[in-house]
Amino acid sequence: MTVIYPVIFTPTHDKKDTYLIEIPDLKTLCAGVTEGYGLKDAIRMARDYIGGCLYKKDDSLIPKASEIADVDLSKSEFADADGSFVSMVDLDLDAYRNRMNKRAVRKNVSIPEWLDEAAKKAHINVSRVLQEALIEKLGV
Numbered sequence: 001m002t003v004i005y006p007v008i009f010t011p012t013h014d015k016k017d018t019y020l021i022e023i024p025d026l027k028t029l030c031a032g033v034t035e036g037y038g039l040k041d042a043i044r045m046a047r048d049y050i051g052g053c054l055y056k057k058d059d060s061l062i063p064k065a066s067e068i069a070d071v072d073l074s075k076s077e078f079a080d081a082d083g084s085f086v087s088m089v090d091l092d093l094d095a096y097r098n099r100m101n102k103r104a105v106r107k108n109v110s111i112p113e114w115l116d117e118a119a120k121k122a123h124i125n126v127s128r129v130l131q132e133a134l135i136e137k138l139g140v
Helices: 039-054 093-100 113-121 126-138
Strands: 002-011 018-022 034-037 085-092
Touching: 002 039, 018 039, 034 039, 039 085, 039 093, 085 093, 113 126
Parallel strands: none
Antiparallel strands: 002 018, 002 085, 018 034
16 A cells, blocks of 8 residues: 655755655654655655554554645744745555564575585575575665
């Protein structure tokens, strides 16, 4: 399931290009705000905030998103700051939930005996190497 929410971005105009991030539709579920350094990082942080707020929630409890035109910047926590704007940010909540699920799954893999022996001698954790290789291969 993909969720999409209007997000208020407020630049601080500092040397780190910091953006303060507020998601009004999630205030009843998750108190607080987040920040990012540069707009690209701010969008990533907004997605992470949305995911962190919703990933353990039952889908029936996930709040409906407001229309972007209904977001009132004057009611923002940073209403006094200059340059705030609203943009929609989406998140594939199912994919986020899968990434957050740390439960190990047992897999039976086959490798040549000589490779197993070499890995044992080098004290290499084959499960860890497989995880790292899959993460790299899948780009996740």
